[in-house]
Amino acid sequence: MEDQDDVRRVLPDIRRTAADLGFALRNRVKVSLVHPSELGELGPTGARAYGLTELIVVDDRTAQATAVRVMRGLPADLFHRTVAHELGHAWLGETGRRAADAAVEEGLCELISYACLKKLGTPFARSLRDAIVNNPDPVYGDGFRRVHAAVRAHGLARVLTAVSTTGDLPGAGFP
Template sequence: MVAPKQQERGAETVRCPICRADAVETMEEAKPLYSRVVHWLNSEGLTYNNLPLKLELCNRAKLAQLLHERHGSHSLGVTTSTTYAQDGRIVRTEVSGVAILHGLPKILFQGVTLHELGHVWLIVHDILDLPTWGEEGFCELLSYRYYQHLNTPEANYYASSIEKNPNSVYSDGFRRLHALTEKYGFPRLLTILNTTKQLPR
């Protein structure tokens, strides 16, 4: 609970002073964090073919509009893309960027951004036919690995939240992708995904 005197006037959510002080509210705050996660992804073997990606911070109303409600109202980010179809078949998907809810704590902002950049990587490499649990599980795995890389109490809390996500698409998907990583190793898992466009069995 946040004491009434400590609450922000007109805010979308109630945040304690500590979270408020650590929040990513502006693009000036977001850009270096965005660069940091892209650099980490590159070091993990994920490349984006020099695709220029736009980062956008938005409020809940704009985020819901971008989501078209397809992930429910609790999503914290979305990948913005355009899909082209012909005769009912997807011909190609073009990514324009990622949009992240403003006001997230810095570490959570990085984790959400990583998740969305996971979707971007799959699209850029034409990995478009994964089951929903596979796609979301892969993206959750990226965030989880980053939180483990940071290894701070806050990051470990968010990693634990991924493990305990009540949405089974995300939590089961994460567990299955984590098991594949244990079996094949992360670099080989990426190679298999990139070459076969499918998850290994």
Template sequence: MGAVQPVCKGCGQPIWSNYLRALGATWHPEHFICAGCGQIIQGSTFQVHQGAPYHSECYNRQIAPRCVYCHRPLVGEFLVDYWGQKFCREHEQQFPHCAYCGRLVPPQQQEPGAEAIRCSVCRSSAIEGSTEAKPLFSRVIRWMNSQGLMYNNLRLSLDLCGRAHLNDLLREGNIGHSLGATTSAMYTQNGRLIRTEINGIAVLQGLPAILFQGVTIHELGHVWLIVNGIHQLPSWAEEGFCELLSYRYYQETNTHEGRYHSLSKERNTDPIYGDGFRRMRALADRVGFPTLIETLRTTKRLPAF
């Protein structure tokens, strides 16, 4: 029995003269053509996309993904961020990260003199004044109420402030973290706490809307603890409780941004905010969130671990 005659994958006919092997098949040289331009591929260098051959130039022009920052074709190794954006590896060292979402911020997006590095996405939803803040503030208060957290008709005020003022508030001993503060005055007699008056909450100006809501909820968590006379929690429990509230809110939004901030809390390595959050989430999972709230409200302590 004679040798099996090779068949060209391009035309389906037997090959009686020169042929080439590529992509697991045999071809007439003139039938090994670029799927992009329809011209013959000569030489041994070509790209493959969905099983079809391309000239390298055609592949780069028509198929290769583009760097979101410099728009060059991404042919070799490249990086992909949480948001699915693809970019050249070298940009990771060239551009700073957005303070709020982790995206890279190329020079054309950077704001001269800004207090924080923000990408164009976060800047597009930034809460810069009371017009944008008031409806979101009302929304998160309603959400807190839906979670069983009431404020006994307390008039809650919100102050959007710059970084310097927020740092001053935190240095003065007010409760909070780097993006927000709960301002209050404590009154004592003979070394014993008589009452605590809440002045309001302060949130850093310019946060993207979803982060603004999460930070506001965290601070409202502090307010609820104060209103209910819960003063004896260790720092990890108080901050962990407030972080748990904002985490639950982010989860309920069911958005890409909400999941990003949820994941940031899950991965936070800080012993107070990160470990505290994880311990409080585990406690809430074990006893149930409503039981956690009711136990705190009635006993001023955490449920037994």
């Protein structure tokens, strides 16, 4: 992915997949390709982020995503994975409920990436999905596995309702 024409070519499919899962955004968010230096320093795991969602606080419950910045030069499948993940952060901001636990928030965002990669179905997309499933990181990997298990146990709609209303996954106290 080298220029905005590349972005315009694939972005509608990513947005459609996210919306089909229940992550439709009320407000369209501009997705831009940027130099890696514009994404900040290395994260706590030592890995550089491929994308970043900029949010502005609207009120005490909601935030508006103003932009998604994605590293220029990513292969298309990795771009899909990154944008899908970042759209999850934008959706959580719009719902008015950030996840109470970083692992739930990142796990939910990883779930969207996983679904987009499954739809792509390429060998590289399959390897990226395997990396999500097997990620040893306690926030991203364990978060994905917790969210995925909740979806299998309760269904995606119930998980989204629980996270958007309580900030957490469904449990004994959530009807």
